[in-house]
Each structure stands twice: as structure tokens, then as C-alpha cells.
Amino acid sequence: MKSTAPTRAYRRRAPGEPRAVGYLYILPALLVYAVFLLYPFGQSVWLSFVHWDGLTAATPAGFDNYRDLFGDPALRAPFAHALLLLVFYSALPVAIGLLLAAAMSRVRVHGMTFFRTVLFLPQVLALIVVAVAWRSILAPDGLLNDTLRAVGLGSLARPWLGDYTWALPAVGVIGTWVGTGLCMVLFLAGVQRIPRELYEAARMDGAGPVREFLAVTLPGLRPQIAVALTLTIIAGLRNFDLIYITTSGGPGNATSVPAYEVYHRAFETNQVGSAAAVGVALTVLIFALTVTVSRLVEGRRV
Amino acid sequence: MTTRRERGVTYALLTLFAVLSLTPVIGILSTAFGSQGSLDTGFSLPRDGLHWGNFADAWSRGHFGTYLGNSVLVTTAVVAATTVLAVLAAYAFGVMRFPGSTPLFYLFVIGLTLPQEALVVPLYFDLRYAGLTDTYAALILPQTAQSLAFGVFWMRTYFRGSAREVIEAARIDGANSWTTLWRVLVPMGRPAISTMVVITFMWTWNEFLMALVMISDEAHRTVPLGLAFFQGQHSSDASLLAAASVLIALPVVIVYVALQRRFIEGMLGGAVKE
Numbered sequence: 001m002k003s004t005a006p007t008r009a010y011r012r013r014a015p016g017e018p019r020a021v022g023y024l025y026i027l028p029a030l031l032v033y034a035v036f037l038l039y040p041f042g043q044s045v046w047l048s049f050v051h052w053d054g055l056t057a058a059t060p061a062g063f064d065n066y067r068d069l070f071g072d073p074a075l076r077a078p079f080a081h082a083l084l085l086l087v088f089y090s091a092l093p094v095a096i097g098l099l100l101a102a103a104m105s106r107v108r109v110h111g112m113t114f115f116r117t118v119l120f121l122p123q124v125l126a127l128i129v130v131a132v133a134w135r136s137i138l139a140p141d142g143l144l145n146d147t148l149r150a151v152g153l154g155s156l157a158r159p160w161l162g163d164y165t166w167a168l169p170a171v172g173v174i175g176t177w178v179g180t181g182l183c184m185v186l187f188l189a190g191v192q193r194i195p196r197e198l199y200e201a202a203r204m205d206g207a208g209p210v211r212e213f214l215a216v217t218l219p220g221l222r223p224q225i226a227v228a229l230t231l232t233i234i235a236g237l238r239n240f241d242l243i244y245i246t247t248s249g250g251p252g253n254a255t256s257v258p259a260y261e262v263y264h265r266a267f268e269t270n271q272v273g274s275a276a277a278v279g280v281a282l283t284v285l286i287f288a289l290t291v292t293v294s295r296l297v298e299g300r301r302v
Numbered sequence: 303m304t305t306r307r308e309r310g311v312t313y314a315l316l317t318l319f320a321v322l323s324l325t326p327v328i329g330i331l332s333t334a335f336g337s338q339g340s341l342d343t344g345f346s347l348p349r350d351g352l353h354w355g356n357f358a359d360a361w362s363r364g365h366f367g368t369y370l371g372n373s374v375l376v377t378t379a380v381v382a383a384t385t386v387l388a389v390l391a392a393y394a395f396g397v398m399r400f401p402g403s404t405p406l407f408y409l410f411v412i413g414l415t416l417p418q419e420a421l422v423v424p425l426y427f428d429l430r431y432a433g434l435t436d437t438y439a440a441l442i443l444p445q446t447a448q449s450l451a452f453g454v455f456w457m458r459t460y461f462r463g464s465a466r467e468v469i470e471a472a473r474i475d476g477a478n479s480w481t482t483l484w485r486v487l488v489p490m491g492r493p494a495i496s497t498m499v500v501i502t503f504m505w506t507w508n509e510f511l512m513a514l515v516m517i518s519d520e521a522h523r524t525v526p527l528g529l530a531f532f533q534g535q536h537s538s539d540a541s542l543l544a545a546a547s548v549l550i551a552l553p554v555v556i557v558y559v560a561l562q563r564r565f566i567e568g569m570l571g572g573a574v575k576e
Contacts, residue, residue, distance in 0.1 A: 019398055020400060021394075021479060022395075022398035022399075022400040022403065023394075023400060025390045025398075025479075026391045026395070028386075028391075029387040029388060029391035029450050030391065030406070032383075032387060032446055032450065033409075033413070033450050033451075035443075036444045036447035036448075037413055037421060037447040037448060037450075040421040040424040040444075041416060041421055043424035044421065044424050054427070100316070100319065103312055103315050106308050106312075107309055109313075113562070116562070116566070117558075117559065118320045118323050118324060119319060119320060120562070120566055121323055121324070121327065121558070122323055123565075123569060124504055124555065124558045124565060125327075125551050125555070126507070126525075126526050126529075126550055126551060126554070127508065127510065128510055128526040128529050128547075128550070129547045132533060132544070132547050133326035133329060133330045133547065134326060136326075136329060136330070136333065136345055137325075137326060137329065137345070142345070177323075177326070180319070184319065185570070227570060231570070237417065238417045238418065238419065240418075241510045241511065244514075245533065259417065262419040262420075263422070263511070266422075266423045267515060272423060272427075278419075279417070279420035279421075279423060282417055282419055282420060283415075283420045286417060287415060
């Protein structure tokens with residue numbers, strides 16, 4: 001932040017009224033925000049330290065609910081699933097996006113608006129609708145199995161979402177579909193902003209496509225990669241809708257994730273304290289990962 | 303200079319991914335016009351003409367008319383409340399200085415990463431205690447609070463970047479901070495505000511978890527919640543389910559196609575920190 005003299009002078013007088021009036025402008029937003037977001041979050045933290053079935057009196061639990069996150073396999077699994085899903089929700093979209101950006105760094109594309117609109121479309125659809133569409137694709141007689149049979153790979157066909165081994169990757173692929181367009185749009189915009197001279201210089205030095213990608217495109221896209229990772233990680237870990245509609249955590253708990261576990265425990269099996277602990281742990285995980293991303297990828301000191 | 307081969311590869315890749323993006327969407331559209339009662343749970347092509355009746359059935363038999371009404375009401379309220387509150391708060395954060403302004407602002411920014419899952423449990427018990435579950439308020443108030451995180455963050459960036467001279471000029475003309483905001487800065491900030499409006503609209507329209515938890519009576523269901531229940535009851539009727547999906551997605555898609563730039567800018571900007 002460059003704090004220049006005129007700015008400071010402006011601030012001293014601006015905007016012509018006592019600065020305390022600022023509080024009045026903030027008050028209404030802060031009120032709603034505090035009552036319906038900050039306070040409930042505080043309550044979540046409190047609930048995570050009690051045993052409560054939602055009806056009778058709560059009893060103190062100490063760190064029991066948190067200890068269970070590590071000790072109870074039924075709680076460990078959702079977190080393991082979530083981390084594995086991040087490969088599909090975050091790593092793959094970023095990788096595919098980079099591949100495309102690399103391929104396109106040398107070409108000016110006509111009709112970019114059309115491609116951008118289409119590639120980004122999965123981001124604006126309700127996840128409920130996305131889930132319904134993909135349930136169809138992954139159904140026993142759905143598009144994927146039909147295609148496999150048509151090309152002679154019928155032996156691979158299976159009820160993807162009902163398969164203990166394949167349900168989690170199948171849900172992951174849906175996330176890849178949702179996230180890839182976002183990464184592509186980000187990187188394509190970023191690549192256009194890398195100075196052309198850098199590419200020309202690389203080529204004069206005799207750099208091939210791979211060296212050019214590593215030396216020019218990748219460093220040039222650092223900020224965009226950080227944004228892409230942050231957005232896809234947050235969206236991936238918050239992902240409740242997809243799981244609820246496609247598998248409800250099943251078969252067994254093969255696709256259960258923390259976001260689903262919060263709902264399941266609080267409203268279906270009456271383990272409110274445990275549900276709150278999962279929610280708080282999920283928050284911590286999201287914070288930790290986003291800070292890590294901005295440190296490692298963006299080189300920011302947070 | 304780019305070679306012909308490079309151009310070819312680029313367009314081939316773009317086309318491939320465009321097709322992959324569109325396949326589920328076209329599948330749903332095509333199924334929505336198919337004939338009801340087909341046992342195929344996968345996508346289908348409308349073989350014997352377009353069955354527009356599926357939409358009418360989803361609308362009346364599936365009660366999507368009611369659900370759409372609820373969604374319109376809730377979304378309008380959330381967008382209006384978020385816009386006014388976010389503009390007011392962001393104005394103060396952007397152009398005024400007062401003790402505690404930075405920590406207060408960061409309090410709002412935290413909301414950008416805070417998952418709903420960490421709020422929904424106590425919110426349910428609080429609102430039930432207040433007798434507000436199964437009301438529009440239960441859908442509007444928490445959603446407004448969550449949208450404010452983005453709204454305040456986004457609008458503050460605009461106010462920060464707005465020309466100091468303009469504010470100064472307005473002040474010299476005798477405008478107080480209130481008139482400066484509404485007469486000068488808000489009209490000038492229409493692009494930034496419309497981005498915030500479309501993003502809030504989309505998030506609220508598509509919101510599912512809060513609705514699932516807060517609403518148990520049918521009369522207050524929003525469209526995503528309606529679709530989830532509809533799927534439970536009519537999962538064998540693929541064409542009706544697809545028609546309902548189209549009805550839900552259409553409003554957002556129409557706005558998206560018209561204001562594509564605003565959507566992309568807002569969704570990617572939400573994570574760009576200063």
C-alpha cells in the first residue's frame with residue numbers, strides 16, 4: 001500500500017464529517033453478519049465441546065469430539081475422502097487448465113468469448129442440477145456405460161455410484177468437470193497478460209514448448225494458480241450438495257465427506273456435538289490449506 | 303509466428319473441452335423433451351417430437367410453480383438486503399478511517415472461507431428456538447449474512463479505487479457523506495454493483511444446504527430443495543426430473559449468458575486478495 005501525502009491529507013478531512021460516522025454505515029451489515037454468521041460459528045465451537053443429542057441437556061465432553069476425529073474410523077474416513085477428492089476437485093482441474101494454457105500461449109484465439117462462456121458454464125449451474133445430470137450419466141444404463149459398451153469395453157461398465165471402489169472417483173470426476181472450466185478461464189486470461197516479449201526471447205534462446213512452459217508460462221501464471229487452487233479447494237471441501245444427491249455418502253460410507261457428515265450427524269443420528277466438531281475441523285482445514293496455498297504458490301508472507 | 307499445426311491443436315483442445323462441458327447440459331435438455339414413462343434412467347433423445355408437456359407437468363404436478371415463487375421471493379430479498387448493507391459498510395471501509403476499521407474489515411473477509419457447514423447446526427437450533435424455521439426469514443437472514451462477506455469485500459475494492467477527486471468535488475459542492483454515496487458513487491459504481499448482484503443472485507438461487515435444514519413444510523421449499531425431493535419421488539421418471547432441472551437452471555443461465563463478464567469477474571475476484 002503506497003501511502004502518499006495527498007492521500008493522508010485527504011483522509012484527515014474526508015469525507016467532511018466526523019469519522020465516527022463510519023461506524024453508523026457499518027452497523028447494519030455488522031449486525032446481520034454478527035447475529036447470523038459470527039455468533040453461530042462461536043456456538044459451533046462451543047457445541048463441539050459437549051455431548052448433545054439435540055433434545056436433552058448437553059453434557060461437557062472436553063476434547064472427546066475432537067479425539068474421535070482421529071480415533072474413530074467412521075470420522076477419519078470422511079476426512080481422508082475429502083483429501084482424496086481434492087485431487088479431483090483441485091489438482092486435476094489446475095493441471096488440465098495449465099495444459100490448455102500451455103497449448104494456447106502461442107496462439108491468439110478467435111471466438112474466445114464463446115469458448116469462455118461454454119467452459120465456465122458448469123460453475124453457474126446449481127450443484128443440485130449438476131448432480132441430477134451426472135447421476136444420469138453414471139447410471140447403470142447411463143451415457144458412460146452405453147458409450148463403453150458401444151466401443152467394446154462393456155466389461156468395464158458398472159453402476160459407478162453404487163460401487164465401493166469406484167463411487168468416490170466417480171464423484172470426483174463430477175468435481176473435475178465443475179472445476180476445470182474455472183481454471184481454464186483463469187489461466188487463459190492470465191496467459192494473454194504475459195508479455196509477448198518473454199515468449200519471443202525464450203524462442204530466440206531456442207526453447208522448445210516444454211522449456212517455454214516451465215520458464216515463462218508457469219511463473220507468469222503464479223497468481224492465477226493460487227486463485228484457482230484457493231477457489232477449488234474451498235469449493236471442494238464445502239461440497240455437500242453433490243454428495244447428498246448422488247450417493248448420500250454411500251455405498252456404506254465410501255463417499256462420505258466432512259460436509260455430509262455434519263448434516264448426517266446433526267440431523268439424522270442426533271450427535272450434535274460431534275457434528276459441530278466436524279464443522280469446526282473442516283473450517284480449520286480450509287483455513288490451513290488456503291494459507292498454505294498463498295504461502296507456497298503465491299510466495300506471500302501471511 | 304504461430305504454425306498452422308499449433309493453431310489446429312489449440313482449436314481442437316478448446317473444442318474438445320467445450321463439448322465435455324456441454325454434454326451433461328445437452329443431455330439434460332434432450333431428456334427434458336423426451337417422453338415420460340421411459341424406463342431408461344440415462345439421457346434420452348426425444349424420438350417422437352418435443353414433449354413440452356414435461357415442463358407443464360413439472361410446473362403443476364411437481365409444484366415447481368410454487369417453488370419458483372419461493373425462490374424468487376427469497377432471492378430478491380437477499381439480493382436487496384445484501385446490496386444495501388454491503389454498499390453502506392464497504393463505503394465506510396473504503397473511504398473513511400476510524401479506529402478498528404481494519405480488524406472489522408477482516409472480520410468480514412473471514413466469511414469468504416468460512417464453510418456453511420460450520421454454521422448450519424447452531425443456526426438451526428437458534429432459529430427453531432425463535433420459531434423461525436419453516437419461514438422465509440430462515441432462508442433470507444443467514445444467506446444475507448453469508449453474502450455480505452463477499453459483498454463488503456467486493457464493494458470495498460470499488461470504493462478504494464474510486465477517484466478521490468470525485469469525492470472531494472462532491473464535498474466541496476456541499477454534499478455530505480450520505481449524498482456523496484447515493485448521488486455520486488453508487489451511480490458511478492453500477493458495474494461493480496451489478497457484479498455483486500448477479501453473484502449474490504446465483505448463490506442464493508442455487509443454495510441448498512440451508513434450505514434442506516430449515517424447511518420441512520412444502521409451502522416454503524425453494525427450487526433446489528424441490529428438485530431434491532422431486533428426485534426422491536420421481537427418480538424413475540427421467541424426463542420429468544430433467545424438465546424440472548431445466549426450469550431451475552434456466553434463470554441463472556439466461557442471466558449468465560447476458561452478463562457473462564460480470565459472473566466470471568465476480569467469481570474469480572472473490573478470492574483475489576489485496
